[in-house]
Amino acid sequence: MLWPVLLVLVLFVLFSGVGNVLHGGSFLPSGSEDITRSTVKREPLDKAYVNETGYYTDELGWIRSGSTLEKGMKDFYQETGVQPYLYITDTVNGTTSPTSSDMETACQALYDQLFTDEGHMLLLFQEYNSSGNYNMWYVCGKQAKTVLDSEAMDILMDYVDYYYYSDLDEDEMFAQAFQKAGDRIMSVTRPAWMMPAIILGVVLLVALLYSWWKKAKQQKNREAEQTKKILETDLSTFEDKELKDLENKYK
Numbered sequence: 018m019l020w021p022v023l024l025v026l027v028l029f030v031l032f033s034g035v036g037n038v039l040h041g042g043s044f045l046p047s048g049s050e051d052i053t054r055s056t057v058k059r060e061p062l063d064k065a066y067v068n069e070t071g072y073y074t075d076e077l078g079w080i081r082s083g084s085t086l087e088k089g090m091k092d093f094y095q096e097t098g099v100q101p102y103l104y105i106t107d108t109v110n111g112t113t114s115p116t117s118s119d120m121e122t123a124c125q126a127l128y129d130q131l132f133t134d135e136g137h138m139l140l141l142f143q144e145y146n147s148s149g150n151y152n153m154w155y156v157c158g159k160q161a162k163t164v165l166d167s168e169a170m171d172i173l174m175d176y177v178d179y180y181y182y183s184d185l186d187e188d189e190m191f192a193q194a195f196q197k198a199g200d201r202i203m204s205v206t207r208p209a210w211m212m213p214a215i216i217l218g219v220v221l222l223v224a225l226l227y228s229w230w231k232k233a234k235q236q237k238n239r240e241a242e243q244t245k246k247i248l249e250t251d252l253s254t255f256e257d258k259e260l261k262d263l264e265n266k267y268k
Contacts, residue, residue, distance in 0.1 A: 052175040054206040059164050061203065062098030066160040067136035073103040077144075079187040080105070089192025096199035097169075099161040102131060102139045103191055109152075113145035120154035128156045135159040140173070153177065165202070173198040 072090045073080065080086055086103070094100045109115035109123045124141045131139065135158030144151035153174055157165045165173075176194040185193060 052179060052201070053168060053171040055172060055201050055204060056168065056206070058205055059097075059169070059203055061096065062136055062160060062164045064098055064136075066134060066158075067094075067098070067100045068132070068134045069100055070102065070132060070137070072101065073191075074105065076104075076106040080191075081186060082188045086188040086192045089194070089196040093195040093199035096203045097164050099136060099138050099157070099164050101195055102137055103195075104139060104141045106141070106143055107145045109141070109143050115143060115152060117154075120152055124154045124156045128158070132158070136161050138165055138170075140177075142177070151181070169198075169202040172201050176201075 072087045073083070090101050090103065104127055107113055110119040112119065115123070120141060120143065124139060127141065128137065128139045131137075138157045138161050139155060141154045141156075142151060143153075155170055155174075157170070173194065176198045177191070180190040180194045183190065
């Protein structure tokens with residue numbers, strides 16, 4: 018039976034291809050179309066460049082479950098090789114309405130204060146009185162920048178924005194943002210329509226192969242029936258017919 022063998026081979030090859038796509042890339046989840054796509058494949062930073070530290074400072078008392086937050090941030094660290102650090106505050110350089118310059122200066126000063134290596138990424142998150150008006154700034158060490166380019170950091174910032182407006186608590190909000198960002202940063206994002214297109218292609222190819230196999234089988238059955246009829250025919254019938262044809266010819 019050739020057909021089952023072909024079917025198994027086709028499904029194995031095609032779904033191995035789908036597996037490779039999924040392994041090498043991620044698909045856009047529903048509702049997150051505005052998050053920056055990852056367009057390049059990145060290699061994680063060697064952890065030899067990182068002197069592991071704590072993961073966050075919370076001056077506002079937002080984080081109820083440090084373990085929840087750290088789990089998401091450690092996932093980011095595991096994926097990228099860059100250790101993230103989150104600093105939550107309401108005041109930067111003595112003001113609750115900091116400028117970009119204030120954020121940049123404060124963020125760089127905090128990096129130098131907190132870390133002794135170039136493998137960290139510091140995200141400074143400032144919001145006053147839970148107003149919904151927040152500021153973010155980041156600094157990456159020189160080694161961290163080999164992984165976390167501007168596109169990668171746009172992805173992280175987009176995820177923080179995305180989950181900020183969700184119903185999640187602050188610890189889960191940041192945890193999800195870091196975890197999802199780490200996954201996307203380290204893969205190439207593919208549009209959501211690609212998976213249905215791959216599945217449709219598999220279905221169409223299987224249908225085409227089935228149609229070919231069915232026609233081939235029908236042809237083979239017809240040939241077998243013809244052969245069977247010939248083998249079952251009485252040879253004397255042909256001899257009598259030939260003699261009669263000769264008699265009629267020479268009459």
